[in-house]
Amino acid sequence: MRKFLIAMSALALAGPAVAQDKMQLKIGTEGAYPPFNYYDSDRNLIGFDVDIAKALCDKMNAECTFVAQDWDGIIPALRAGKFDAIIASMSITPERDEVVDFTNKYYNTPPAIAVPKDSDLTEATPEALADIIMGAQSSTTHANYAAAHFADTELRRYGTPEEYKLDLASGRIDAAIDDVVVLSDWLNSEDGACCKILTTLTLDPEINGAGAGIAVREGETELIGKFNDAIAAIRADGTYDEIQKKYFEFDVYGD
CATH class of the missing domain: 3.40.190.10 (Periplasmic binding protein-like II)
Known part of the structure; x- marks a missing residue:
């Protein structure tokens, strides 16, 4: 019995040390x-x-x-x-x-552009997107991509993706840029029924990394x-x- 108690005491003492080893x-x-x-x-x-x-x-x-x-x-x-x-x-x-x-x-995964389903836009060239308003989450590679590749597009920056999604769905902006997976996930939901993917974009290594x-x-x-x-x-x-x-x-x- 005494040996059992000693063994249990040793395990109890070892327990915290083992736990501390876990990063x-x-x-x-x-x-x-x-x-x-x-x-x-x-x-x-x-x-x-x-x-x-x-x-x-x-x-x-x-x-x-x-x-x-x-x-x-x-x-x-x-x-x-x-x-x-x-x-x-x-x-x-x-x-x-x-x-x-x-x-x-x-x-x-690459970036993409989403637009309303009734949009007249058919391509994502600098000329086609000139003078429209595009939304993007601030401090992201997607916002940087839009600024670099679509210089004549008015870029509106948002704190979260939910904010630009609301503005795109309500017609306050003409397009949005984000990861193709993020946009596709939204468009497949009830909230994203307003819109469609215009196109995916070619990754820019200097911007997208x-x-x-x-x-x-x-x-x-x-x-x-x-x-x-x-x-x-x-x-x-x-x-x-x-x-x-x-x-x-x-x-x-x-x-």
Whole structure:
């Protein structure tokens, strides 16, 4: 009996040490970008980004918690230590790479333009889109793309995608630019019945970058290595494909 009690005491003492060995990570995401990251009816964060983050944390033997953060402030919040990594469909761009470090990509999809179903627009050239009003979420590669490629288009920037969707549906703007998956997801819903995809756009590497990656604070090379190993692992063991099939009918990883 005495030996049993001693053994149990040893396990009790070892328990906290084992728990402490598990890496603790806070993951920043937006929570307003369906189907990648958003809230369900019970205010739980869900979506492709969230499921990928959970799978990566599992591979890394990390205990992860999520922190919702407005998009405009998400990089400053990371740099200030509010969380340890951003998993929020953030494109790996040269501009962002100056202030944060990135993992390898975990998906790569092109931008697209949506217009009302009764729109007279038939193509997305600078001439065709001159003098119209186009909506985009601020501080995104999509807003930057519109500014660079459609200089004569009036660009209206919004804090969240929901805001430009409302304005496009109500006729206050003529078009909107965003990720093709985000727009398609909206257009397939009741709220998006107003509109259609005009066209997908050719990726601009200088603006759109090399796909969506995980951002961490500069110099966190060990953490980047762990995330990259985990990305490779979920790609290899079929976890990535299982998650992808929940949200998409095509491969979002890209070439």
